[in-house]
Amino acid sequence: MIEPSKSQYLQIAELLQRRIVDGTYPAGSALPSEPELAQELGVSRVTVNKAVTILRATGEVRVRRGSGTFIRSLPKITRDAVARFARRNEGVGAGEVEVEGLNLRSRTEYLKIGRVDAPDLVAGILRLDGDQALIRSRRLFADDEPTQLAYSYYPWALTKDSPLMQTDVGMGGSYARLADLDVGPVKFAEDVNVRTPTDEERQLLGIESTQPVFEIKHVAYTADDRAISVTFHIMPGHLWTLRYSWSDPA
Amino acid sequence: MIEPSKSQYLQIAELLQRRIVDGTYPAGSALPSEPELAQELGVSRVTVNKAVTILRATGEVRVRRGSGTFIRSLPKITRDAVARFARRNEGVGAGEVEVEGLNLRSRTEYLKIGRVDAPDLVAGILRLDGDQALIRSRRLFADDEPTQLAYSYYPWALTKDSPLMQTDVGMGGSYARLADLDVGPVKFAEDVNVRTPTDEERQLLGIESTQPVFEIKHVAYTADDRAISVTFHIMPGHLWTLRYSWSDPA
DNA sequence: CAGTGGTCTAGACCACCAC
DNA sequence: TGGTGGTCTAGACCACTGC
Numbered sequence: 001m002i003e004p005s006k007s008q009y010l011q012i013a014e015l016l017q018r019r020i021v022d023g024t025y026p027a028g029s030a031l032p033s034e035p036e037l038a039q040e041l042g043v044s045r046v047t048v049n050k051a052v053t054i055l056r057a058t059g060e061v062r063v064r065r066g067s068g069t070f071i072r073s074l075p076k077i078t079r080d081a082v083a084r085f086a087r088r089n090e091g092v093g094a095g096e097v098e099v100e101g102l103n104l105r106s107r108t109e110y111l112k113i114g115r116v117d118a119p120d121l122v123a124g125i126l127r128l129d130g131d132q133a134l135i136r137s138r139r140l141f142a143d144d145e146p147t148q149l150a151y152s153y154y155p156w157a158l159t160k161d162s163p164l165m166q167t168d169v170g171m172g173g174s175y176a177r178l179a180d181l182d183v184g185p186v187k188f189a190e191d192v193n194v195r196t197p198t199d200e201e202r203q204l205l206g207i208e209s210t211q212p213v214f215e216i217k218h219v220a221y222t223a224d225d226r227a228i229s230v231t232f233h234i235m236p237g238h239l240w241t242l243r244y245s246w247s248d249p250a
Numbered sequence: 251m252i253e254p255s256k257s258q259y260l261q262i263a264e265l266l267q268r269r270i271v272d273g274t275y276p277a278g279s280a281l282p283s284e285p286e287l288a289q290e291l292g293v294s295r296v297t298v299n300k301a302v303t304i305l306r307a308t309g310e311v312r313v314r315r316g317s318g319t320f321i322r323s324l325p326k327i328t329r330d331a332v333a334r335f336a337r338r339n340e341g342v343g344a345g346e347v348e349v350e351g352l353n354l355r356s357r358t359e360y361l362k363i364g365r366v367d368a369p370d371l372v373a374g375i376l377r378l379d380g381d382q383a384l385i386r387s388r389r390l391f392a393d394d395e396p397t398q399l400a401y402s403y404y405p406w407a408l409t410k411d412s413p414l415m416q417t418d419v420g421m422g423g424s425y426a427r428l429a430d431l432d433v434g435p436v437k438f439a440e441d442v443n444v445r446t447p448t449d450e451e452r453q454l455l456g457i458e459s460t461q462p463v464f465e466i467k468h469v470a471y472t473a474d475d476r477a478i479s480v481t482f483h484i485m486p487g488h489l490w491t492l493r494y495s496w497s498d499p500a
Numbered sequence: 501c502a503g504t505g506g507t508c509t510a511g512a513c514c515a516c517c518a519c
Numbered sequence: 520t521g522g523t524g525g526t527c528t529a530g531a532c533c534a535c536t537g538c
Contacts, residue, residue, distance in 0.1 A: 007526060010459075033504060044528045049505075057307075057460060058446055066504050066536030078441075082496050189495040191328075194444045194462050194487035196308055210307060212444055212462040212487065237444035237462065244494040245439040246332050257507060283523060294509045299524075316517035316523050 008043055012051035015041075020060060020071055027073035031061060034069075057210040059238030075104075077147065079235075080243040081190060085175070104142040110167050111137040115156055122153045125219060125227045132156040134164060136174070139204055146205045148235040154228070158183070174229070175220065183228045185220030190244075192216050194237060201234050212237040258293055262301035265291075270310060270321055277323040281311060284319075307460040309488030325354075327397065329485075330493040331440060335425070354392040360417045361387040365406055372403045375469060375477045382406040384414060386424070389454055396455045397489055402481040408433070424479070425470065433478045435470030440494075442466050444487060451484050462487040 019025050031037070034052070038045045052069060055061045063069045077098050084098065099106040118126065118133035126133065136152040152174065154164060163169050163177050170177070175185050193215045202209050216233040269275050281287070284302065288295045302319060305311045313319045327348050334348065349356040368376065368383035376383065386402040402424065404414060413419050413427050420427070425435050443465045452459050466483040 009526080035504090044530095045505095046507095046529090047527065049507095050526090052505090054460075063505065064536080065506075066534070068504060068536090076443075081494060082499075086499055186498045187495070188497075189493065192442060192492040192494070193326075193490075194464065210304075210460070214444065240443075242442040243439065244331060244442070244496075245437070246494075246496055247438075248436045249332075249336060259507080285523085294511095295524095296510090296526095297508065299526095300507090302524090313524065314517080315525075316515070318517095318523060 009047050009050040009054075012037075012041060012043070012048060013054040016051060016055060017060065020055075025071050027071050030068040030070050053210070056208045059207070059211055059236065074238060076241050077142070077239055078241045078243055080245075081188075082245055083243075085188065099140070099142040099147065105144075107141040107144070109139045109141070111139060113137075113165060113167065115160070118153050122230045125230050126153065126155055127227070128155060134159045136164065147239055148233055149201060149204055150231055150233050152229060152231040154178075178220075178228055183222050183226070185228055186223050187221040187225070188218065189221070190216050190218045192242060197234070205234070205236055207236050214240060214242065216242075259297050259300040259304075262287075262291060262293070262298060263304040266301060266305060267310065270305075275321050277321050280318040280320050303460070306458045309457070309461055309486065324488060326491050327392070327489055328491045328493055330495075331438075332495055333493075335438065349390070349392040349397065355394075357391040357394070359389045359391070361389060363387075363415060363417065365410070368403050372480045375480050376403065376405055377477070378405060384409045386414065397485065399451060399454055399484040400481055401484075402479060404428075404479050428470075428478055433472050433476070435478055436473050437471040437475070439469045439471070440466050442492060447484070455484070455486055457486050464490060464492065466492075 016025075016031070020027075025031060031052070032040070034045045034048045037048045041048070052061065052063075056063060059072060059074060061069050062072050079098050113136050114134070115132050116135045118128055118135075122128075122133065123130075134154045134156050136150075136154075138150050139146055140148045140150065154174075158181060159165070162181060164174055172179075178184055194212050195215060196209060197205065197207060197211070197213045199209075201207075201213065205213070207213070214233070214235045214237055216231075216235070218231040218233065219227050220229045220231075222228050266275070266281070270277075275281055281302070282290070284295045284298045287298045291298070302311065302313075306313060309322060309324060311319050312322050329348050363386050364384070365382050366385045368378055368385075372378075372383065373380075384404045384406050386400075386404075388400050389396055390398050390400065404424075408431060409415070412431060414424055422429075428434055444462045445465060446459060447455065447457060447461070447463045449459075451457075451463065455463070457463070464483070464485045464487055466481075466485070468481040468483065469477050470479045470481075472478050
């Protein structure tokens, strides 16, 4: 290596990144194997492996064990928080709005729809007072790549006999069904955090444990300021841009 | 180690996390040294080091080279995007709103205020057409810990003789000064991404290269939909929660 | 079965810090 | 000067893949 001031694995990571950008390693193709790279660069395999670890954390490459390390293509999906709910009246589920705008095939897989004890945080927001909740948990895909997990909670007593118990909630999405129940949400708040995924999230999303995810806590309120649903979105950070817009209240 | 199914360094990382949570290693104290831990756990130092790497990426510990590895306390700061601008009329700069709510001492350090060639992205948004921009770049602290970098761009021709050339822009902050110039912003849009920090950001924020940062692109628009300023906020992910709220346009 | 990445070790040298 | 973490190596064994 040339620069003695920087560690070798950092320089190698930058070298690999350059080669990905300039097309030496095109998207979808495999990196040379670690022993090959070690030979080419005159370092040990451990050092090469440490460099590759960096590219994995950023989502630039994906490892298929036993097979090789492959360059990912990284189309960013924009999630416009305000617009996606506004469009729900067109009959498109909010979850599909973003993906279909990119000419990707959208698909939703339902993990569980049913009664659960809500986590304390959710119970507090929804003022469940010991009551249970309806959970709708699902995994969303774009072209068969998992793009997010979503876990929605509603008061069980309110929703147990509603279409929210079905996978397909019908025109206008879940918020339209809440409106049918006279608790249509009109105000929303989202808290955005970034963290490392849990083992389960890592598996369901097909990402590395070092890749950060957005965790969005979305709360919907009725006109009289009552929280009527809570949804957590878990989204791989490298896939998404979150967009918010608002006007001055004055 | 007990579990043969999981790698040792992962188990060690979890062990250390448990010990931090249960108070064996209280906040502010040092972890046992890597050779000590290696001895205690019967593994090589490299393996311990790899485990510590995980805690560093999450911001749970901070390494002071030559001195030791220390447990961080992690108070989360909430940045309420809508409220922070609403409060600017009280005379508090938007940058200080969040931090002072937590009883932390807020401080702003100005890195540069002056004329620059704007990046293409900024030039496009502000429609500079080859003109230059005024940049106000600064670093914000809470109790002497860097909490964010902010880079604001304004059209140079418009602002070159305004108070925006000073460090202290006066009551109401920079947006009040734009209002004085008849281009008061009334609409805002933010794009949120998460990524790894650049070397410069890593240094200025005192974080690891593996710790993800929020990058917020904040654009302010006048009543006639003209973009009048662009600000980039770079914020260590482990320190912040971003909050947004809005009402249904209907 | 050969090739891939995952992991681990023992030993080494270095830069940096506190005393 | 001794202890800390940063980095690197050569060699090893493993699980998994694809032929």
